[in-house]
Amino acid sequence: MKKTVNHMDNNLETAQQFVEEMNKKISGHPWRPVYHVSPPANWMNDPNGFCFFKGEYHLFYQHHPFSPEWGPMYWGHVKSKDLVFWEHLPIALAPGEAYDKNGCFSGSAIEKDGKLYIMYTGNVWTGPDHDKDLQQTQALAVSDNGVRFTKLAENPVIAAAPEGDIHPHHFRDPKVWEHEGQYYAVIGSKTKTNQGQALLFRSPDLINWEFVNVMAKGEGNFGFMWECPDFFHLDGQDVLVMSPQGMKPEGIYYHNLHQSGYVIGTLNYETGQLSHGPFQLLDYGFDFYAPQTTIDNKGRRILIAWMDMWESPMPTQSCGWAGAMTLPRLLRIKNGQIVSTPVPELERLRENEVYYTQVMVEGELALEGISGDHVELELVIDAQAASRFGLKLRVNEERGEETVLTYTRDDSLVSLDRNRSGQGPGGIRQAEVPLENNQLHLRCFIDKSSVEIFINGGTTVMTARVYPSEGATGIRFFADQPIQIINLKKWDLKHAIINFN
Incomplete structure (x- = not known):
């Protein structure tokens, strides 16, 4: 290996100082997540380099430290011992070399010989059109401790896209x-x-590196660019995750600007080709993009995604920050689809349990002790003869604010409606969900500016950013005919970000 070089120290120091000063000004903002990872200040997007290294989980992310808008990308960094409580670390990567002077774009991490290697895309703008005038290459950085990184002298380790029917410039986001x-x-x-x-x-x-093959290619309505691919073996099958840009709506699906999903199949490592089944979504809500997974020391496959969507209004930008990550989700395959559930360690956040059983609901009902803006709900609903029922989250009656989850029996659809959620974008997202023994199982994670809803054991998940007023803490249940809440548990969730609010 050639002697390593590092020209980014000054850029890192300047960026870190700027973020720390900005963080002092924006701490305590009412939309700041309590238990989701968000940036200390300014811009965050894709999770990067998600890994388990020397007994800790490391999560990097695309970060513009100087503005709450997207810009030249750095790599921000958090770590955790348990996927619950996260500590912010110094910014890990800064642009500055000839091959990455306009951004250290997304990538991944892997341990080799006791060191942590980051493989990322170096981006250079070659003209004013950021869709056409770009050069993207793949580069490496290495660290002994997982905190301070040095770029390799051999960079870029993949200097150009391969020949063939491959776009020469859009070539990014390596997962190794x-x-x-x-x-x-x-x-x-x-x-x-x-x-x-x-x-x-x-x-x-x-x-x-040598090019093996086109692993998989989209046909029909499968997007004009696949970003942030991930590949792993799970429950005896191979899975390719990707975020296709530009899929057109089909019925109730694909109404976000871009999608994130997966195909299940078998990779032939000799030919480099993946035989696979149909594309399936990982999340049916509004705000979920660029998911990345890791495997930990327990052999678990865990996923985290960016909890936002490109070109979607972000009200927090006016407050000096933008972006958040989803909760870590445990993946498994059941009946030919990925099932996503919150990692069990998140139960460590719970306090102040409130419990109800066998509650009848007709019309609309609020229950004492069931409210809050950073809480977890777990409930089982017996639909009985109702044709329409659900719950309202982040309710402020005086201001008419509510985020509504509705089940309609006639079409077996769950609908997540944020048209009255407060500031920010509205809209409705839907998913087909059959009842199980006439029951609907829900697990809802509510944070200061988000909801994540796991339905029927994680076979369907719906995620949304919402921006209500501080007084929007109500939770209400509704039904057009009597339903029974068989059991209901609510917990307040503790703060999980260690070194800033």
Whole structure:
């Protein structure tokens, strides 16, 4: 290996000082998440480098430290011992080399020889059109302790996109893994005629890479670019996760600007091709993009995504910050689909339990002790003969604010409606969810500016950012005919971000 170089120290120090000073001004903002990761200040997007290293979980993220808008990308950094309580660390990567001077774009991390390697996309604008005038290459940085990184002298380790029907400039977001003594990376791409695809590369040492094949390619309504691919083996099957840009709506689905989902199949490591089934969504809500997974020391496959959406209004930008991450979700495959559940460690956040059983609801009902703006709800509803029922979260009756989850029996649809959620974008997202023994199981995580709803054991998940007033703490249940809440538990959830509010 060549001697490593590092030209980014000054950029990192300047950025870190700016963020810390800005954080003092914005701490305690009423929309600041209590138990979701968000930036100390300014802009956050894609999770990067999610990994388990030397007994701790590390999560990096795309970060613009100088503005609450997207800009030249740095890598922000948090770590946790338990996926619950997170500590902010110094910014890990800064642009500045010839191959990444306009941004250290998304990537992943892997342990090798006791060190943590980051593989990321170096971005350079070659003209004013950021869709056409760009050069993207793949680079490495290494750390002994997982905190301070040095870029390799060999960079860029993949200097150009391969030949063939592969767009020469849109070539980004490597996810790296090891298989049978070789390292592999899947990289997001598109064809020259704007079909999304994923490219597979192989290396003996993380530095010298060869192109293997187009792993998978979109056909039909499968987007014009696949961003942030991830690949892993789960429950005996291979899974390719990607975020296709530009899928057109189909019925009740694909109404976000861009989607995030997966296909299940089998990768032939010799040919580099993935045979797979149909595309399925990972989340049916509004705000979920660029998911990335890791495997931990317990053998669990865990996912975190950016809890926002491109080109969607973000009211917190006017307050000096933007962006948050979803809760960590445990993945498994059941009946040909991925089931996502909150990692069980999140139960450590619970306090002040309130419990009800066998509550009848007709019309609209509020229950004493069931309210809050950073709480968890767990409930089972017997639908009985009702054709329409649900619950309202973050309710402020005086201001007419509410975020509404409704189940309609005739079409077996769950609808998440944020048209009256407060500031920010509105809209409705839907998913088809059959009742189980005429019951609907819900687990709802409410934070200061988000809701995450896990339905029927995580077979369907719906996530949304919401921006209500501080007084919007009400929770109400409703039904057009009598329903029974078989059991209901509510907990307040503790603060989980260690070194800032």
